[in-house]
Amino acid sequence: MTDDDRLDPLESDFAEQFTRDIRRPPCQLYLVSPLDVTGDFAARLARAFDAGPVAAFQLRLKGIDQHEAVRLGEPLRALCAEREVAFIVNDSIALAKRLGADGVHLGQDDGDPREARAELGPAAQIGVTCHDSRHLAMEAGEAGADYVAFGSFYPTTTKEVSHRPEPVILSWWSTLFEIPCVAIGGITPANAAPLVKAGADFIAASSAVWGGDEAAAVKAFAAVLAER
Numbered sequence: 001m002t003d004d005d006r007l008d009p010l011e012s013d014f015a016e017q018f019t020r021d022i023r024r025p026p027c028q029l030y031l032v033s034p035l036d037v038t039g040d041f042a043a044r045l046a047r048a049f050d051a052g053p054v055a056a057f058q059l060r061l062k063g064i065d066q067h068e069a070v071r072l073g074e075p076l077r078a079l080c081a082e083r084e085v086a087f088i089v090n091d092s093i094a095l096a097k098r099l100g101a102d103g104v105h106l107g108q109d110d111g112d113p114r115e116a117r118a119e120l121g122p123a124a125q126i127g128v129t130c131h132d133s134r135h136l137a138m139e140a141g142e143a144g145a146d147y148v149a150f151g152s153f154y155p156t157t158t159k160e161v162s163h164r165p166e167p168v169i170l171s172w173w174s175t176l177f178e179i180p181c182v183a184i185g186g187i188t189p190a191n192a193a194p195l196v197k198a199g200a201d202f203i204a205a206s207s208a209v210w211g212g213d214e215a216a217a218v219k220a221f222a223a224v225l226a227e228r
């Protein structure tokens, strides 16, 4: 149990007992790229988009210079624009600006949402990693985030993680705040349902999609996301 959980006045079985506000839109799929988007990746992304609804795509690259990231990201940005999928850049406000992205995703050490807003403008979608912390999520909301991300809900090999929230954090957040919440970390079509039911506005997934047949995975996610 974390400090945040101890502060929670709500019951632990809140997720099952509470019927979520019916005005909240259905849960949507948010794809996170693999670290390698070379080769046939753009074709795979197009196949994923063909297979079912995708709300957002995050370009998550590590350890390459900005010039190379722009070169790799530009065709993916164009594809997202063509398919009306939000194109979000991970980690870097400067890269998001250079690519003309729809938004940026910031970890706790990736910069301030206020700076992102100043650089990217009022229409930018700014997301913030909040791990398993209600406190960080409320801080992100106050700083102007457009969504908060909780995770890792399940074990993942995509990233080294040290936080494991319970699904109830999604219920707590979505009941109290209008800002959308994203669930991330080891999510597959087989284990997504409790997060969808708990109140995730977006399910973010990487390896469940890119680790196999991306079209089959997107189709399977669509079936689970429609269940709320």
Ligand SMILES: Cc1ncc(COP(=O)(O)OP(=O)(O)O)c(N)n1
Binding pocket: 032, 058, 060, 090, 091, 105, 106, 107, 108, 109, 110, 127, 128, 129, 149, 150, 151, 159, 182, 184, 204
């Ligand atoms: C939607 C979403 N949520 C969380 C993260 C993780 O961001 P961060 O903690 O900065 O870790 P890295 O992804 O940068 O390794 C994310 N990227 N997207």
Ligand SMILES: Cc1ncsc1CCOP(=O)(O)O
Binding pocket: 032, 151, 152, 155, 156, 157, 158, 159, 161, 184, 185, 186, 187, 204, 205, 206, 207, 208
């Ligand atoms: C980027 C990130 N942040 C928390 S878990 C995670 C990895 C998401 O990828 P996967 O869906 O493969 O677990």
Ligand SMILES: [Mg+2]
Binding pocket: 090, 091, 105, 106, 107, 110
């Ligand atoms: Mg980051």
